[in-house]
Amino acid sequence: MDQATLTLRGRLQPRDAWQATGCPIAKAMDVIGTRSAFLLMREAFYGTTRFDEFARRVGVSEPVAASRLKELVEVGLLRRSPYREPGQRTRDEYLLTEMGEDFFPTLAALMQWGDRWLGRSGVELRHDDCGEALHVELRCEEGHRVDVGEIALVERRHPKG
Amino acid sequence: MDQATLTLRGRLQPRDAWQATGCPIAKAMDVIGTRSAFLLMREAFYGTTRFDEFARRVGVSEPVAASRLKELVEVGLLRRSPYREPGQRTRDEYLLTEMGEDFFPTLAALMQWGDRWLGRSGVELRHDDCGEALHVELRCEEGHRVDVGEIALVERRHPKG
DNA sequence: CAGGATCCCTAAGGATACTG
DNA sequence: CAGTATCCTTAGGGATCCTG
Secondary structure (H helix, E strand, O other), rough: HHHHHHHOOOOHHHHHHHHOOEEEEEEEEHOOOHHHHHHHHHHHOOOOOOOOHHHHHOOOHHHHHHHHHHHHHHOOOOOEEEEEOOOOOOEEEEEEOOOOOOOOOHHHHHHHHHHHEEEOOOOOEEOOOOOEEEEEEEEEEEEEEOOHHHEEEEEOOOOOO | OOOOHHOOOOOOOOHHHHHOOHHHHHHHHHOOOOOOHHHHHHHOOOOOOHHHHHHHHOOOHHOOOOHHHHHHHHHEEEEEEEEEOOOOOOOOOOOHHHHOOOHOOOOOOHHHHHHHHHOOOOOOEOOOOOOOOEEEEEEEEOOEEEOOOHHHEEEOOOOOO
């Protein structure tokens, strides 16, 4: 029996427990479940704020960029903020909200996975201060690094966490 | 100027650097960019291995389950393994590969985000050993916890990392 | 520059029925 | 139980053209 085949198995009786409250992954994917939404969020983290930059860098058409950005604003991951360049009229730029910033670990995890399994890209994330490479990891409140094989899914203990 | 608006901004000159090698997020989303694929992977982590369990628990129709599972096997996140129940003929079950297991942090990150911003679900992940709640975090090789505001995107230094 | 309007194509996904 | 086949609807996304 392969260790890799035993992950979580049999220790997850309450795996239907969220049928009542809704699986958070399903809820998340309902809200930002498209490739273009993920890539627009990536761009937001890379500092892109202007409509046409989003469209160009992500490589989607303007109509797609427009509807995705609108959805991301409605959902609350981005917000519009007025700005004015000298001699120009006031326009809006798209900025990350706190909810949007908090989405970064998901992108980082996906980036890490893609880099490892779908071929290395030419860039990597590093810690500003010390210059060392970043990675995403699972830790418990006690600070232990947790491996995929050491995880249990349980009914939530503290309602307000 | 809102701190939340400054994330990564201006420190990401090489943000087009992967136009050559391909953005890992885009590659990942090309491979598993659908809601049903994410949810099927969730189920695989929860120990589901049988076709009809996948379809039922994820809440998708058999045709959708069939085509997604097939894609996930082709891509390499799942593999088929023969099993036999007493008195039954041999069948296949779907098991996580190493590539599939390595996808867990992405799901955990999405789960964490969804739980925080889209309403708490009734379940949570915990560390088997100590029983404490899990979370996803960003760390550098030096072991520092890294906040979203302290990240730089740079061209990769060590080609074989 | 920042979109909206329109048209078209393809992919995601549900429903039903059928097979080894 | 583990799918396939068929049909249908909707959503994602591209292309082109137009507007404030």
